[in-house]
Amino acid sequence: MKRIIVTRYGPPEVLRLEEAETPAPGEGEVLVRVARAGINFADLLARMGLYPGVPKPPFVPGHEVAGTVAALGPAVAGLAVGDRVVAGRSFGGYASHTVAPRATVTRLPDSVSFDAAAALPVNYLTAWLAVMHPGALQPGETLLIHGAAGGVGVAATQLAKICGAARIFGTASPGKHDWLREQGVEPVPRDDFRAAIREATDGRGVDLVLDPVGGDHLLQGYRCLASGGRIVTYGISAMAPGRRRSRLAQLREWWRTPRFNPLWMMGANRAVIGVHLGRYRDAERLQQAQTELFGWLESGEIAPRIDSVFPGAEAAKAHQHIHDRQNIGKVLLDFA
Structure with missing residues (x-):
């Protein structure tokens, strides 16, 4: 072999x-x-x-x-x-x-x-957990997907449409913005997404944020949430900004990773949810996800x-x- x-x-x-x-x-x-x-x-x-x-x-x-x-x-x-x-x-x-x-x-x-x-398996199961459960996107809600042109981002966009999302915002490299628009995603700048979301939603914020970046990026995503909103964190790509391991980048992003105070979250009516597919232990839930995903794949609802x-x-x-x-x-x- x-x-x-x-x-x-x-x-x-x-x-x-x-x-x-x-x-x-x-x-x-x-x-x-x-x-x-x-x-x-x-x-x-x-x-x-x-x-x-x-x-x-x-x-x-x-x-x-x-x-x-x-x-x-x-x-x-x-x-x-x-x-x-x-x-x-x-x-x-x-x-x-x-x-x-x-x-x-x-x-x-x-x-x-x-x-x-x-x-x-990895992209769509991760997206299912982030969007469906425990992300719990409801019909008519709005969401922001970071890395919307990546594997999980594409999957999350398709699942959000199945859920009946009212508006889907996404970050990606500028050269990918036209492609996002073709998918029904409204591009927002990666470096100033919080201001763009505030303007696009008249200050309300979004109901769900999907964040694979971590660090301070996660905190800014949290601040984009509307009352009752959820942010799902499923990665920390900020620790790997280049081709090589950088201890400095690791330490910087670890230091910048927010520590969420439950009292803040109660006062703001916001939730922070962590998803790690490799350590997810609810086999029955994953089987449900897989069954639904293959059904949608065969019907053409996801691709x-x-x-x-x-x-x-x-x-x-x-x-x-x-x-x-x-x-x-x-x-x-x-x-x-």
Whole structure:
């Protein structure tokens, strides 16, 4: 098998292609022949040593794959060799073969491509938690999505429309604003979004803010909330402003991360919600989310936007593409 390993924490160039022995699935496990592996910003943070729980190098990054069942371990039911599947992993997705627990493997409908399937697990489940539950966006409400042209941002926009959002605001690089408008998103400046939201809503604010940035950015998002509003924090990309790990940036953003006082929140009638998909323990809720997402995918109500597919051997280029903020939607690796 072929796999991409992180040789040491650092810039994209630390990613290296290597040959390895194909693993055998253990009890309750499935060996997947990977066709597509999804790339998430969490992978970039892991490569730099900034992601919570990241293994020490060398390790294989990647949290989501789509492909076919190559082998089944003992005590695995409901699947057969050759089935088309999508699977979630803690790490290990950037490879031609990967072993996943049966509970994380789902058979794909024939109508769902490997590209769409590999774009679904992390981005759309994160967006579902942020928008649907516990984000609880209601019909007629408004929201602000930071990083609206990224994988989670695109997913959140589509789910907000399903919820009946009245207005969707979004931040992104200026070159992506026209694309946002085509999606029904009202662009606001990344550097002065609070003033733009205040003006656009006549001072009321928005009902829901989705923030993957963290630091002071999170506090400014909180201050954009209307009475009864919620802000969902699901990342801290501010700690990784460049290609390399910066202790100074880490310390600065950690220092600037707000500590929310419950008395403030009570007085303002605002809520702060944290979402970490990898540590979400309500399996029944995630199953509900997955069922709804696949239903909407088949009906056409959601459609992952694939920005680009890089050969597996070019994982470093794919990471740099995301660092450079070139992507609109999902970036994938091809291991077919």
